[in-house]
Amino acid sequence: MKATWILPDGQQTTLDVAEGTSLMQAAVAKGIPGVIGECGGSLSCATCHVVVDPDWAARAGGPLPFETDMLDVTEAERQPTSRLSCQIRMRAELDGIVVHVPQV
Numbered sequence: 001m002k003a004t005w006i007l008p009d010g011q012q013t014t015l016d017v018a019e020g021t022s023l024m025q026a027a028v029a030k031g032i033p034g035v036i037g038e039c040g041g042s043l044s045c046a047t048c049h050v051v052v053d054p055d056w057a058a059r060a061g062g063p064l065p066f067e068t069d070m071l072d073v074t075e076a077e078r079q080p081t082s083r084l085s086c087q088i089r090m091r092a093e094l095d096g097i098v099v100h101v102p103q104v
């Protein structure tokens with residue numbers, strides 16, 4: 001399955017992401033700039049912030065209750081479709097998802 005990250009400068013990177021792998025893990029493994037994942041996915045750093053492309057927002061779903069608190073402390077300002085990418089796990093319906101790495 002594929003996911004695409006769009007950087008603040010418009011550069012795009014598309015990666016193969018295995019089912020069950022979080023978008024944070026996939027991005028960190030390939031060194032996508034701006035996705036740090038400092039806490040390793042335990043919802044305590046907010047450095048994996050991405051803005052889900054509006055076309056994919058409904059399928060990706062909104063933030064979980066404990067995720068929404070962390071989204072209030074992201075470095076880049078929270079957007080309506082902001083998510084913490086450690087909480088988005090690849091699944092069939094997300095094949096092709098596009099997320100934006102926010103400008104900080």
Ligand code: FES
Pocket residue numbers: 024036037038039040041042043044045046047048070084085086087
């Ligand atoms: S990796 Fe730390 S909150 Fe997502």
